[in-house]
Amino acid sequence: MSIASLQKLLEDFAEARDWGPAHTPKNLAMALAGEAGELVAEFQWLTEEESGRVMDDPERAEAVRLEMADVFCYLLRLAGVLGVDLDAAVREKTAINEHRFPAPR
Numbered sequence: 001m002s003i004a005s006l007q008k009l010l011e012d013f014a015e016a017r018d019w020g021p022a023h024t025p026k027n028l029a030m031a032l033a034g035e036a037g038e039l040v041a042e043f044q045w046l047t048e049e050e051s052g053r054v055m056d057d058p059e060r061a062e063a064v065r066l067e068m069a070d071v072f073c074y075l076l077r078l079a080g081v082l083g084v085d086l087d088a089a090v091r092e093k094t095a096i097n098e099h100r101f102p103a104p105r
Ligand SMILES: [Mg+2]
Pocket: 035, 038, 066, 067, 070
């Protein structure tokens, strides 16, 4: 599914529930941060080694997968509301990072 089609899916979901008025940029940015916190909480107190095996535990793997979806959904929704082309933004940022952090060879 493309970014645009995922954004349409989320927009339709929100509109069907009259959530549009609540989906202000401020609220979506805060929700995104909250969901990022929930994702981080899945790794809290794990050792580096344990964090590398997090997907081996089916219950924790599912929690991580769903929190990642929450983060991505709010990012997609925020980009949609703000009219940000995420595909273009990622390409632009990667080009900036290639300049900032040149590959050693
Ligand atoms: Mg969540």
